[in-house]
Amino acid sequence: MKKLFFIPFLLILAIIVSACGNSETTNGKGKGDxxxxxxxxxxxxxxxxxxxxxxxxxxxxxxxxxxxxxxxxxxxxxxxxxxxxxxxxxxxxxxxxxxxxxxxxxxxxxxxxxxxxxxxxxxxxxxxxxxxxxxxxxxxxxxxxxxxxxxxKEKEAKEWVNDFQKRAAAAGEEIRKKIGKDATVSVIESGNKEFYVFGNNYARGTEVLYQAMKLNMPKKVKEKALESGIYTFSSELLPEFAGDYIILSKSTDGDNSFLKTSVWKNIPAVKNNRVFEINTKASTYSDPITLEYLLGFFEKSFLEKQ
CATH class of the missing domain: 3.40.50.1980 (Nitrogenase molybdenum iron protein domain)
Incomplete structure (x- = not known):
């Protein structure tokens, strides 16, 4: 009698275990699948x-x-x-x-x-x-x-955002102390026949410089590029858009002959060695990898850190 009772009990237990296993693989909440x-x-x-x-x-x-x-x-x-x-x-x-x-x-x-x-x-x-x-x-x-x-991965994303904001703000404060709270910075890129100047949200480090570090853009840049994000102009207008410091987004395979012109050479930022070149191809996004790279670059350039 004991053996006859034991066998059905094992069968029932097997069915229950099997059912639990199936529920884990089909409801999307278990560990089975x-x-x-x-x-x-x-x-x-x-x-x-x-x-x-x-x-x-x-x-x-x-x-x-x-x-x-x-x-x-x-x-x-x-x-x-x-x-x-x-x-x-x-x-x-x-x-x-x-x-x-x-x-x-x-x-x-x-x-x-x-x-x-x-x-x-x-x-x-x-x-x-x-x-x-x-x-x-x-x-x-x-x-x-x-x-x-x-x-x-929302937790990881938020942790990076909070940490980056703190580090960039601290770097900006340090930079402003060195270059002066009223000093201006422009981000300029050379095209084949024209130039571009950027507002505060068009990659090329603009988010870091203007939003996170709170550095100043020249009045002319603010008027023309802040709302639209980007403004196109010709080479003779370079001095009008140049800040006390220039971040030059430069393409290695583009036409950079303007660097030899008197218009460029006579800009105060150029004369005072206050032009920092970034690689255009490496600066056209605003993701954490790019932003970390640019934050480090700006700290080294403005603060002359090794």
Missing amino acids: TKSETITYKSEAGPVKVPKNPKRIVALSNGPNVMSLGGKLVGIDEWSSMNPLFKEKVKGVEVVSEDDLEKIIELKPDLIIAGSEMKNIKKLNKIAPTVVFTWGKLDYLNQQIEIGKLLN
Whole structure:
């Protein structure tokens, strides 16, 4: 009698254990199948169900933000791939655009990040959950936090934001003490036939200099570039947009013959050796990797730190 009672009991126990195991792998909350776990991300285009821990991300935009949080990229846009700061991080990552739909399918992404202006959003959504961001809609710090939310790494993103703000503010205070609280800084970039001057939110270190460090931009720059973010002008107007210090965004493969002209050489900042050159290709984003690089560069340049 004892044996007959024992056998059904074992069968019932086995069924219960099996049922528990199945519930863990199908409800997305157990440890049995992490692939099925999802979260709902509140994107600017509405809620999107995305993997809780994405393993194969195609970033057609915001790739550098993803890299800074250790996101697992399988596809990246061309501009990010050419950036010297990201060289090691994009090794083995395919370069794709929104038009490379077949190539993106082959990469088997579980998450796609795209710009809201891209025309193939609906097609991308059929390949994998697609989250869009509008460039400039969020400031550089909140953009990082949003990528953190999307990748289930909000805590890490917020910790970096808080730490960076403190360090940049301290560096700005130190720099102002050295160069004078009224000293001005302009960020200028050379094109092939024209020049650009930037406001306080157009990469090239502008967020660090003007927002985080609270350095001053020249009155002319404020009038022309603060609202629009960027202003185009001709070479003869260089002296009008030059601050007491100039951050020159310089392309190594561009036309830099202006550096030999008298217009450039007679600018006070040039005469006083107050021009600091940054690599254009390494400065066109406002992600943590780029910002950390530029913060260090500005500290060394203004404060002459080794």
